[in-house]
Amino acid sequence: MTESVERLSLPKGPALLLVLLAALAFLTLATGVAFAQPSAQAADGEALFKEKCVACHTIGGGKLVGPDLQGVTERQDPVWLKQWILAPDQVLASGDPIATGLFKEYNNVPMPNLGLTPDQVDALLAYLGGGATTGGAGAELPAGDAVSGKAYFVGDQRFSNGGPHCISCHSVAGLGSLGGGNLGPDLTNSGYTQSETAFASFISAPSTQTMNSIWASTPLTLQEQADLYAFLSKAAIQQREPSSLLQIALLAILGAALLIALANLYWGKRLRGVRKPMVERARAAAKR
Ligand code: HEC
Ligand code: HEC
Incomplete structure (x- = not known):
C-alpha cells in the first residue's frame, strides 16, 4: 500500500513544477503582449x-x-x-x-x-x-547632370567622401551587366530610380543592410545624389523604350543571318572540296 503511494507521488513533483512553469510563462507572455499593445x-x-x-x-x-x-x-x-x-x-x-x-x-x-x-x-x-x-x-535635390552621374556610376569620377562606385555591385540598363558587379540588384526597374524623392531619401540614409553599411560612413553629397539620379532615371526610361528593344532584336537577327551566310560560304566550299574528289574517285573506279 505505502509502496504504491510512493510510486505515484514520485512523478507528481516534476509534473506540478511543469504546470507552474507553464502558467508562469503564459502569464508573462499575456501581460507582455497586453503592455506592448497598441500604442x-x-x-x-x-x-x-x-x-x-x-x-x-x-x-x-x-x-x-x-x-x-x-x-x-x-x-x-x-x-x-x-x-x-x-x-x-x-x-x-x-x-x-x-x-x-x-x-x-x-x-x-x-x-x-x-x-x-x-x-x-x-x-x-x-x-x-x-x-x-x-x-x-520632403526631400528635394538640386538639378542633376546625367553625364556626370554616369561618370560617378562607372567610376570615371571619384565621390568626394570616397565611397565605392556603384558599378562594382550594380548594373543598369545593360551597363555593367557584363563584367560589372551583381552583389546588388539591377537598378533598371528599381522603385528607387523612378522618383527623385524615393531615390533621395533612400540613398541619403539607406534602410537596407549592405547599402547602409557603405553609405553611412561615406555619404554622397546632394549634388552627387542629384547627378546619379539624373543618370539612373534616364537610363532606366531609355531601356524600357520598345523601339530600342526592337532595334536590338533586329540587329541580333541580322547578325545571325550574316554569320550563317558566312559559315555557309566557308564550310560549304570546304565540304564540297572533300566530296568532289571522293565522287570522282568513285566514278573512276566504276568505269574500270
Ligand atoms: C558593395 C556593393 C554595393 C555598392 C558599391 C553599391 N550598392 Fe547599391 N545595393 C547593394 C546591395 C547588396 C543592395 C540590396 C539591398 C542591401 O542589401 O543593401 C543594394 C540596393 C540598392 C538600391 C535599392 C534597389 C531596390 O530596388 O531595392 C539602390 C537604389 C542602390 N543600391 C543604389 C546604389 C547606388 C546609386 C550606388 C552608387 C552610388 C550603389 N548602390 C553602390 C550593394 C551595393
Ligand atoms: C521604392 C518604393 C516603395 C517603397 C520604399 C515602399 N513601397 Fe509600398 N508600394 C510601392 C508601389 C509602386 C506600390 C504599388 C504596387 C506595385 O507597383 O507593385 C506599393 C503598394 C503598397 C501597398 C498596397 C496599397 C494599396 O493601395 O493596396 C501597401 C499597403 C504598401 N505599398 C505598403 C508599404 C509599406 C508599409 C512600406 C514600408 C515598409 C512600403 N510600402 C515601401 C512602392 C514602394
Whole structure:
C-alpha cells in the first residue's frame, strides 16, 4: 500500500513544477503582449514608416511612387496586406490579381522587398490602421547632370567622401551587366530610380543592410545624389523604350543571318572540296 503511494507521488513533483512553469510563462507572455499593445506598437510602426516607406508613400498626402496609404487597412484584406508588406515581390510573382493590378496602375514599378520581420509588419499595420497622416514628400535635390552621374556610376569620377562606385555591385540598363558587379540588384526597374524623392531619401540614409553599411560612413553629397539620379532615371526610361528593344532584336537577327551566310560560304566550299574528289574517285573506279 505505502509502496504504491510512493510510486505515484514520485512523478507528481516534476509534473506540478511543469504546470507552474507553464502558467508562469503564459502569464508573462499575456501581460507582455497586453503592455506592448497598441500604442507602443503603433509608435514603432511610425518610426519604421518614416525610415522605410515615406520615400514612396504618403498617408493622406497623395500618390508618390506608390499609392496613398490612407484607409488601406480598410480597403484591403488584412491577411493579404500582411503578406504584401512582408514580401511584395513574392506576392506579385505568384500572379496575385490585386498585386498585378496595382503593379500595372503604378507604371510597372515594383515595390521592393524591404526584408521586414512579421513583428515589424504588425507594428506598421497598427500604425496604418490608427488614422495617422503624414505630409507630402520632403526631400528635394538640386538639378542633376546625367553625364556626370554616369561618370560617378562607372567610376570615371571619384565621390568626394570616397565611397565605392556603384558599378562594382550594380548594373543598369545593360551597363555593367557584363563584367560589372551583381552583389546588388539591377537598378533598371528599381522603385528607387523612378522618383527623385524615393531615390533621395533612400540613398541619403539607406534602410537596407549592405547599402547602409557603405553609405553611412561615406555619404554622397546632394549634388552627387542629384547627378546619379539624373543618370539612373534616364537610363532606366531609355531601356524600357520598345523601339530600342526592337532595334536590338533586329540587329541580333541580322547578325545571325550574316554569320550563317558566312559559315555557309566557308564550310560549304570546304565540304564540297572533300566530296568532289571522293565522287570522282568513285566514278573512276566504276568505269574500270
Ligand atoms: C521604392 C518604393 C516603395 C517603397 C520604399 C515602399 N513601397 Fe509600398 N508600394 C510601392 C508601389 C509602386 C506600390 C504599388 C504596387 C506595385 O507597383 O507593385 C506599393 C503598394 C503598397 C501597398 C498596397 C496599397 C494599396 O493601395 O493596396 C501597401 C499597403 C504598401 N505599398 C505598403 C508599404 C509599406 C508599409 C512600406 C514600408 C515598409 C512600403 N510600402 C515601401 C512602392 C514602394
Ligand atoms: C558593395 C556593393 C554595393 C555598392 C558599391 C553599391 N550598392 Fe547599391 N545595393 C547593394 C546591395 C547588396 C543592395 C540590396 C539591398 C542591401 O542589401 O543593401 C543594394 C540596393 C540598392 C538600391 C535599392 C534597389 C531596390 O530596388 O531595392 C539602390 C537604389 C542602390 N543600391 C543604389 C546604389 C547606388 C546609386 C550606388 C552608387 C552610388 C550603389 N548602390 C553602390 C550593394 C551595393
